[in-house]
Each structure stands twice: as C-alpha cells, then as structure tokens.
Amino acid sequence: MREGVKEFSDWPTIPQLYVGGEFMGGCDIVKEMYDSGELHDALGMDRPALTGDQVAISISAEAEQILRNAQQQQQAQQPDVQLHFGIDAKFQPFLGFGPATGSEVRVQVGDLYFLLDQDSAGRAQGASITVVDSEHGQRLDVDIPAARAAG
Numbered sequence: 001m002r003e004g005v006k007e008f009s010d011w012p013t014i015p016q017l018y019v020g021g022e023f024m025g026g027c028d029i030v031k032e033m034y035d036s037g038e039l040h041d042a043l044g045m046d047r048p049a050l051t052g053d054q055v056a057i058s059i060s061a062e063a064e065q066i067l068r069n070a071q072q073q074q075q076a077q078q079p080d081v082q083l084h085f086g087i088d089a090k091f092q093p094f095l096g097f098g099p100a101t102g103s104e105v106r107v108q109v110g111d112l113y114f115l116l117d118q119d120s121a122g123r124a125q126g127a128s129i130t131v132v133d134s135e136h137g138q139r140l141d142v143d144i145p146a147a148r149a150a151g
Helices: 002-009 027-036 038-043 061-077 118-123 145-150
Strands: 016-019 022-026 081-087 093-099 105-109 112-116 128-134 137-143
Touching: 022 027, 027 038, 061 081, 061 093, 061 112, 061 128, 061 137, 081 118, 093 137, 105 118, 112 118, 118 145
Parallel strands: 081 112
Antiparallel strands: 016 022, 081 093, 105 112, 128 137
C-alpha cells in the first residue's frame, strides 16, 4: 500500500497530503505551507495572525541572562541563528536555536527576542520563564497559564 501511494504521487515519502484530490506535498512541505499560511488558504480556513506586541511573556533576570549567554555562544558559531520558543498542542514548551523562517511572531522580552510560530504565540500568552533548582542543578522553568486553563 505504501509503495503504491509513493508511485501514485511520484513522491518518495509518506505521509502525503491531498486537498480536493490535488497532491500538496509531504510532511516537510506541508509544515512549510502551514507556517506560511498557504495550507490554511488551500483548506479555505482563516489563519490567526498575532503580532509580537499582542503576546505577553515574562522572564526573570536570571533566566534572561542564561538565555542571552546561550544565544551569544550559538551566534558565535552560526550568526544567523535565532532564539525560538514553542509550545506544542499538549502545552510542552521548547526553547532552542535555529534560523528564522520569516513566518514567526517576533516577541521582545527584556533584551531578548523570541520567535514563535502562530500556534505557539496563541498558547504563550502570559507565559513566564524562570530559573528553578532541581536535583541536577538549575534549569529553566516555563509556566504556561493556557495549559491550566485547558485543564
């Protein structure tokens, strides 16, 4: 069955997305379409469009310093990397570095800029980033009020 799907579309990977019988692409292309809003257009859906000034995130001074230091180290190796903040559908946070795609929401928090995809921006409202002590030393902690509201 899998090989038949690949032959039908002349596309080497699965999953594949078809809209109205038209092949849209594989996973990477569909993700790019989603991030840019093209997938919403293809599905006839409105896409939420938050801007950075509509998303309030707070960060403790200690957490800001840790992230600023990490960003400087990353940018010394790869000048085009940016700090990304994501919150998935299960409200699991992600902080990491990578290039900008151009479709992210740019949120300034203190002296830092976070890049968030539109879905994460919607979930990040009121989030706070702090440093907590754990059995393995200090770690960043992200509190997401929307996770509590979702129950």
